[in-house]
Amino acid sequence: MRIMPLEKRGISNSRIAFGCMSLGGDWTAAPLTKEDYIVAEKAVEAALSIGITMFDHADIYKRGKSEVVFGEVLKQRPDLRDQIILQSKVGIRFQDDVHPQRFDFSKNHMIPAVDGILSRLGVEHLDVLLLHRPDPLMDPEEIAEAFNLLRSAGKVRHFGVSNMTAAQMRFIQNSLPEPLVVNQLELSLARLDWIEQGILVNQKAGVGVNFADGILEHCQMADIQIQAWGPLAKGIFSGKVLENAPDTVVKTAALVKQLAAEKETSLEAIVLGWLMKHPARIQPVIGTSSVERILASQDAIRVSENMTREEWYTLLESSRGVRVP
Incomplete structure (x- = not known):
C-alpha cells in the first residue's frame, strides 16, 4: 500500500487532517465566548x-481567534x-x-506573523508552515531567508504552500535548501477541475478548465503532500438540504x-473515500466543527481502500453530469 508523502518524510501519518477555520466564533473582533x-x-x-x-490553522482564521481557542485546548x-502535528499559514493580510x-511573503511580515501564531497557540514551534496564497511580488530568495531564520530559531520545522501551481512551487523551491512538503488545494467531488485538467487533454471541453497543468503530477513526483481543503463540499452530498440545486448535485447526493x-457507512465516508482513492494519497482537511460529522468521517480510509474503479468513475460521471470522453 502506498503511504502519504508526509509519512514518507516522517512528519505525520494522519490520513485525514482537521481544519480549524470553523473554530473561534465569528469573523469579527468580538471576544471569544465560553461556548466557543x-x-x-x-x-x-x-x-x-x-x-x-x-491540525491545520492559518493566522487569518477568525482573525486569529481560531488559534487562540485551540491554544486554550x-x-x-x-x-x-507532543501527540499532534500543528500546521499554520501566513501571507494573507486583510484590508x-x-x-x-493583499498577499505578503516579505520577511518583515512572515517572521512576526509566525511569532503571532506561536503566541496565540501557546507553543514553541510549528511542525509545518504554509504560504497561504501566491503573492505576485514574492521573491524566492527573501522567502528562503525568512524560512532559514524561522528554522534556525526553532520556530518552524517544515515548509509548504497552498493554492500554488507546479511552476510557482518550482520557482520557490529553486532558492530553498529544504524541500517544500505540502501543497493545499481545493479538491472535492464537487470541485472537479483537478480531474478535468487531466482527462480533457485535446478536448474542446477542456478550454474552460481552471486548474493549472501538472500540479498533481509534480507533487507526486516530488513527494509533496497534496492536502484538500473543502473536501466535504460544504455538505452538499452528505445531508445538506438541497434547494434549487443542479440536477448533478441532487443525483450525486442520491448516489x-x-x-x-x-x-454500511456514512455519507461523509463515501465523499472523502472517493477523494482519498486517488493515487496521489490526498489528505483531506475536514473543516467542520460538528462532532457528528467529524465522527462520520472515520470510515473514509476503509472506503477508499475498498472502493472499486467502477464506483469511483460512477461518482465522477454523476458529479460532472456527462460521461468521460
Missing part, C-alpha cells in the same frame, strides 16, 4: 478519537502537543482603513446515499 471554547474542545476530542493527529491538555487586502447504504 466548548465547541473547540469537543471538536478536537472528536478528531483525536478517530485518529486525526494533524492545548493549555488544558499539556500532554497533547484595513489604509491598505487594501452517495445509495453507496453508503450498500457499504
